[in-house]
Amino acid sequence: MKYLPTKTLLLTTCVSFLALLPAMAGAAAPTGLDANGHLLKVEAPVKAGLSFTRLADGVQITHDGITKNIIFYGPQTVRINANLGKNYWTAPSIVVVDKPTAVAFDIRETPTELSIVSEKLTIVVDKSSGALTFKDATGKVYTRERAKAPENLKPVDISGAPTYEAQNTFTLKPDEGIFGFGFIDEGELNRRNKDILLVQTNTGIVIPVMVSSEKYGILWDTYSKMTFKDNAEGATLWAESAPGGVDYYFMGGDSIDNVVKSYRHLTGEAPMYPKQAFGLFMSKERYKTQDRLLEVARTFREKQFPLDYIVQDWQYWGSDTDGTWSGMIWNKERYPDPEGMIRTLHDEHLKLMISIWPSVGNDTELGKELDSHGLRFEPLHWISKHARVYDAYSPLGRQIYFKYIKQGLLDKGVDALWMDGTEVEVGTAAWDPDDNIRDIKSLGKNALGDFTRYLNPYTLMTTQGTYDGQRATSDKRVFTLTRSAWAGAQRTGAASWSGDIFANWKTFGEQINGGTNVTITGNPYWSQDTGGFFVTEFPGGEQNPAYRELFARWFQFGAFNPIFRVHGTSIEREPYIFKDLDPEMYGSLLKSVNLRYRLLPYIYSLSWKVTSDGYTLMRALPMDFPADKTTYAINDAFMFGGSLLVHPVTRPMYHIQNPPAETIPSSALRTKAGQAGLEGQYFAGENFETPKGKTVDATLDLKWPGPPLAQPPAGLDGLDHFSARWEGELVAPEDGDYEIGVEGDDGFRLFLKGEKVIEDWNNGAKRYKSAKVTLKAGERVPLKIEYYQGGSERSLRLAWRTPSQIKALASAHKGLDFKVATYLPQGTGWYDFYTNARLDGGQTVTREAPLDIIPLYVKAGSIVPMGPVQQYATEKPDAPYEIRVYPGADATFTLYEDDNETYNYEKGQYATYDLTWNDKAQTLSIGARKGTYPGLVTSRTLNIVIAAPGNATGGEPAAPSKTIVYSGKAETLSFRP
Structure with missing residues (x-):
């Protein structure tokens, strides 16, 4: 296969873009177009309002004011670009690095259709609507644009620049399965009949690629907020800002693997990782000193538990309250000798991965040099308040950013970069897509244009910069982990992961179909926080046998991920600690990791196939069995390579925990005035010091900040260090024993009938405490909740289990089932x-x-x-x-x-x-x-x-x-x- 340096790929992109897209200032116009994309001549007059011009690599058609370009990029790959005669891109594609290909084709005409026929692909144009139908060499239909109004284009001005609001629609076959779009929290593999918001979040990896069981794929080369909706009207992709209009690539194939291969040809091949990247990664938020990190590394070797990478998470530079944030520097007190630390790791045959962020501290040399060129955006990062995001859309910004990575980290021996918050995270932790849309747009304009049109692909630009820098300065293979991804990420040596997920069985199960919906898009390397990042539903964490069962099952799944990685916060989860704590569970972990390492000849050989032949290691079942429609709905199993079918156990068998108690509904709560809900009073300070605003809450299920804006509650000046009190009555709907509980972060107390029945008045992560009480139907019980917030997460929930719910749970625990x-x-x-x-x-x-x-x-x-x-x-x-x-x-x-x-x-x-x-x-x-x-x-x-x-x-x-x-x-x- 042919490998091209990144600079060559980017130059190719620029040349092909300028040569082909209409309305590019200064661009050489394709045959039949002037510099503004207007039609100069028509090859042959066509009735029914459609005309066409043959181009060097395709055909341009016009119909009812829409100009549609059909350009070949390969024997079964074509680009479709439709606009209203003007194209408003001001920079080349940042995704597509391929260029148009000379493919022999004929143009055939009937009174109703125009056909573009090559050896392997036929595109039929409906003269009445301009809709396209795509067929293979045998005449079988891959898919078709909706016959009526296949696209909708609306000229708009956004941030002072012209663009289009655009959408296009395909008519899918009734039993067709569609997959992809990345890790979207839907919990199902098949995207049929789904309504999906395509915006990057902390736990959402958006990749605008759809792959069909009919052996074709669609790549949309649009970067704004998008939605995908499949319903009776068709499968529709809508974009808020599409400067080129509708712009997609159709990729046909004889198999789904061939579709993925075509995607890689378009967007860049996936380079090889070092072999040790296929071993185990141990990560934690966080090892706070170099002594602790080395202690953990030595213990892995002493306890004979296999390991290849150990990870240093954030704040090795200083803290989150000063201007040192992600300045590619080391805190001298906690990490006095980073070079010596890394040499010790290397002597133990371990590699070091280290966390970096796109937000850069104000007091760092990196931040100051970026500012000297105007390459940091104004909004402050939500954690530090002393850091701002750098402009990764700027070549100079990427160059400066990498210069400090090299001198501060790589030159000291760091082996791999972990690029956190690359959605990009700005004003919040990027959990909510609406928050993230607001925050990213607040950055204003970048080196390529406004953030409305460049909302989603920041992650691609920043990993491109670090990849280019490493390739230019070292022959050591690049391995990068990034919390987000976009089309083309695979060419930058970047593996994505599913963000700061919670430890529970539901979330665990969603990693399976979510992961395969990433890899089927052509981005082959993906991972997740094995064991869950937040462990809030298992009191005691690693001491809780129910959590240990979950961890063991999750670890089994992790052993069959492309990248095998343990990560999380708060609790201890280094596998060796379970040797004495839970020998049976430890035996399961050891068996899993040993099988992973035994499979390395299989895995590493297939990783070469990923690079050389566009292959995929973690495979949704329809990739290998597209004719078996049963596989389209299997969400919890996958192929690992072409030989192994993996079916993780995604439910508890030994320690069945109750599901979270339900939030008490407003129908069971009354204020003193008889309203539904509870009366609340907020206070500044953690001990009810200064009264602020009052509220009536129908239920107590609160999280601050709440959507859509990050506003302080009830008149407070900020979101931290406040307290509150709610009072009212609880109305019992039935006779019997109730469980009344409070879930919150930080401190909380619950009073029933004037007696304190729950108290956990401490800083800490979200947790649940409960009390038992016997009530009669219709009984009204005085209730009071006190709460304080000390920083970090902010939530409070009043919950219960009614007598009938408790009885139902007891029945569910009878008869454990160990069969799958x-x-x-x-x-x-x-x-x-x-x-x-x-x-x-x-x-x-x-x-x-x-x-x-x-x-x-x-x-x-x-x-x-x-x-x-x-x-x-x-x-x-x-x-x-x-x-x-x-x-x-x-x-x-x-x-x-x-x-x-x-x-x-x-x-x-x-x-x-x-x-x-x-x-x-x-x-x-x-x-x-x-x-x-x-x-x-x-x-x-x-x-x-x-x-x-x-x-x-x-x-x-x-x-x-x-x-x-x-x-x-x-x-x-x-x-x-």
Whole structure:
């Protein structure tokens, strides 16, 4: 494959953009257009109000005032750009790095249609409406624009600049599945019949790519606030500001993998990561000193729990209350010797990842140099109040930002960057999309234009800058973690993660379909906070056995993520601590991590396929089984590579906790005046010092700030250090024992019948405390709640469980179920990974899943290479490989090896050899080695294992069926009985 330096890619983008888009000032006009995008001539007159001009790489049509350009970017890839004769972009695409391709095509005409016909793709234009239909080489319809009004374009002025409000609509097939758009908190894989807001948030990764089970994809090259809605009217993408009008790329293919490959050709290939990036990452918010970080690192090695990266989270620079925020500097008291610390880590064969932010402290040299060029925006960052966001849309801004990263972090030995808050986070923690829209727009204008049109892709620009800087100054492979992503992120070496999620079973389950809806867009590397970032629903955290069960199951899932990473706040979660605390749970963790490390030859070889062939490692089931419509609705299982079906356990089996108590409704609350709800009084100060505003709240389910604005409650000057008191009556709807509870942060007290029944008057994260009380139906109980807020999170909720709810929960706890039902897709046979029992596809199978088992099934006709148990990914480079063959169909697998660290693979310095299983002949052919590189292991023992009941079951090393010493020469082995 061909690799282009980033500067070449960006130059290509600029050239193609200026050559093709209408209305670009100073741009060379395409054939048939003047410099303003107006039609100069028509190749042939067409009736019904439609005319067309043949261009060098496509066709331009006009219909009812709309100019629509159809430009080939590949044999099955075309760009569709529709506007009202003017294009208001003032800069080239920041996403698409490919350029138009010379594709031979014919133009054919009938009285009602105009067809653009190439060898692999036909685009039919409806003369009556201008709507397009896309067909493959056989004439099968991929998809079509809505026949009536396929697009809607409205000229508008935003921030003093002309643009369009735009939308376009496709008519989907009734049983078509559509996937993608990134990590959107919908909890379902299939996006049919969904209404989705496409805006970056803390826990939302927006990627404007839709992939269909019909083997095509759509990339919208628009950056503003967008919505996607699928209903009876069609599947519609709306954009608030689309300066080019409707602008999308259609990508057809023979498979979903080919669609993804086309996306990568358009937006940039995904480079290789260092091999250690596929081991375990240990992260915490946060290790507060270099001594503590080194202590944790040493303990991993002493306890023999595998680890490759340890992560230093924020505030290593100072604190969040001064101007040192993210200045790429180290606090001398807590981190006196960062170079020595990193050398010690490297001596332990550990890599260091470190947190940086796009908001930069006012008192840093970085901040001052950016300010000297006007490259920081005015609004203050919500945490620091002494930091402002830098302009990553500016090439100079990116250059300055990277200069300080290099001299302050990378030159000291830091191995990888963790780029937090890249949505970009400004005035709030970016939880709410409406808050984030307001905050990002408040930044005003950037180097490319206003933030209304450039709302979403800040993350791409900042990771592009750090990638370009590292590629220009080092041959060490770039690995970046970013809390947000956009189309094209894969070319910058950036993996995204799903943000500051909460620890509960529902959120855990959403990571599965959310993650695959990221990777199916063509962004192959994704991760999440294994164990949940916030642990608020499990009192005691790691001491709570219910949380430990959740963590063990989540860790099993993490072992099959592209990037395997533990992270979170408040509690301890280094896996080794559970060895004595909970030996059974620790055994599950150790089994999971050892299986991950044993699979590294499989994972690393597939990572090469990601780079060289546009492949995807974490795969939504429809990627491999698009003809099996049952897979479209499977939200909790996925393929890991083409061989392993992974079905994480996403419910408790051993420690079933009750769901959160329900908020007490207004119908059960009364003020002294008889109104529904409770009367509240706010005070400045944490001890009711100065009375402020009064309120009547129908329910107590409060979070400050609340949408849509970050306003202080009831007349207070700020959002911190206040107190409040609510009073009224509780009205019981039925006889029996009630649980009355308060959930809040920070301190709270509850009084019933004049007696204090709950008190937790302390600073702390959100938690729930409850009391039991017996009431009669219709009884009115005096109630009072006192609350104070000391900083950070701000919430208060009054909740209950009624007698009937308590009875229902008791019934739910009877009869624990340890079995998991898994649907096995049609068209292939399967093996249970732990027993090698043969199973037919197209059915649901059930197996028990004790705490140390995650249901895994291997597709018949698979080759799965496995390596040794090791403490880090590169510990045993010459260890034997176990080659597991799962018969039932022919199979191939390409083993890949290189130096694990540099970009020499781009120069051809790598080695591969093919493993080929002939199922009819029962032979395994090991091909001749292709290529070489310095450090190549020239001779390796291969233990060949034919999977069968009683052999090669589970993750433990298996007894080989045959063993050879492979030295690079082709060899064929027979396994006939």
